[in-house]
Amino acid sequence: MTIDQSPAHHAGVRNVYDGFGRVYRSVWGPNIHYGYWEDDADDSSVEVATDRLTDLMISGLAAQPGQRVLDIGCGIGHPARRLVRTAGVHVVGISISHLQVQQANEDAAAAGLGDKATFQFADAMDLPFPDASFDAAWAFESMWHMPDRGRVLAETARVLRPGGRLVVADVVQREPITPDGQVVIDHIKANYGVTTLGTIDEYEKNLAAAGYVDVEIRDITDNVIRTLLLMADAFETVRDKLADLVGGEQADSLIDFVRRFGSIPESGYIYVTAVRA
Template sequence: MTAEMSGVDNVASFYEGLGQVLNIAWGENLHYGYWENDADDSTVDVATARLTDLLISMLDPAPGASVLDIGCGVGKPALQLVAARKTHVTGIDVSDVEVEQATERAARAGRSELATFRNADVMELPFGDDSFDGAWAVESLLHVPDRSRALAETARVLRPGGRLVIADTVERPPVGPEARAVLDEICAAYHVSAYATADEYSGLLTASGFVDIDIRDISDKVARTGMIMADAVEARREELARIDGPEPVDQYIGLMRRAAASPDIGYLVIAATLDPASGS
């Protein structure tokens, strides 16, 4: 087994273990929530759906467009996209368990013709050139060992002029020693390759042929996610510990509280367009 494949297997194991626990505590929209301001008392379900809506608006696919969902999880954002824009979504994930759950979710929603899911690695996509009109990666690229390769592969399967949207947790330099310790611990515990910065994403996207790069720091809108998620897990600690063991549950609670308190850890949403001249 290669080191790369071992990393993929580790990510899959995380989402098939603690990830399933988090789905129970947080909900199956397993990404950050978006709150408008301090007075916004929206539920987690509303806040996470609102973030997905923001990403849909940034991707802005036409009805019938083909979209690649990189790191689809259990498929809830993909199905929200399908419902909103009547697109054809192909979701990929490295976890067979999550692919099966996403497929079942699409079938229950009557969307199997518009949303399909399969096991695949973004660093080696099993699709031909110019296969998709758009793509998004919602909190998935942080697990990828080689983001440059992943973005190059994404560019290869996008048609010229295709849109890419990314949502990701990032570093906000300069990162102090306390935040660095938290980031290093998260990387080790949850198979995060490394946290990027806004400048790194800009450079990687440009190198892969993307133009019109729009990077938005929405850290203030999603900041309460960590504390709320930690509270949700802690409130069901005994139940969740029976599923995955007390140690990973307690570690998660502590890390999320520390990360949420750090101004050096932020959150970006990014939109970019594959250079329309790239196919000429």
């Protein structure tokens, strides 16, 4: 018998993605992240909108062919494969889910990209890579699972070469927390492997402390928040599958709180670019 000796926060994140996350993929698609819509009149599909957000990340990374890119919290590797195809880079993805790592490697091999996209088990707060071993890095909706964003940013700075670019997309706290908002946020934290919701001010301080320059932080909440309402609708279509997995009460709660998280003013989303000094 193998005893899991990984940090306690790993289990909560793994339970989300190895559990109902599989049902999530069945209705949402391979991009396990938010979508980006240009404006309220934009009627793009979820597939188009999620690819558009990936393309925004790729654009911010500005990676050149042959460069080495770290994907922090790679999931099953769909955005990484799009990055490889678009920019001609080599990607190393990390996750604390063994199932995700296995699936990501299998999918990369099946796509003929196994030599350019590899995935491994690793903790972003203690990266198993030498100093200055990557040209660029991104954290695509993985930071809100990290107990210490500042430590992740510092570790990423350590493994980036001087001049290397960092791109982050993260769910954050946009407004001061109200009592109603606190109820929703507490539920999200308790059930979805989320430790804290960061703020723009915290990001600015942590990036500066880690030695990043040319920092740009864009609040793109209005472009992505539609995701949560559409996600709740998608979950409703597989409510019975969710109920079989987590129980009927928990399934209904999941759907309700995803929708509520999309409607509270505290729920925000930022897009960050920075350069390792």
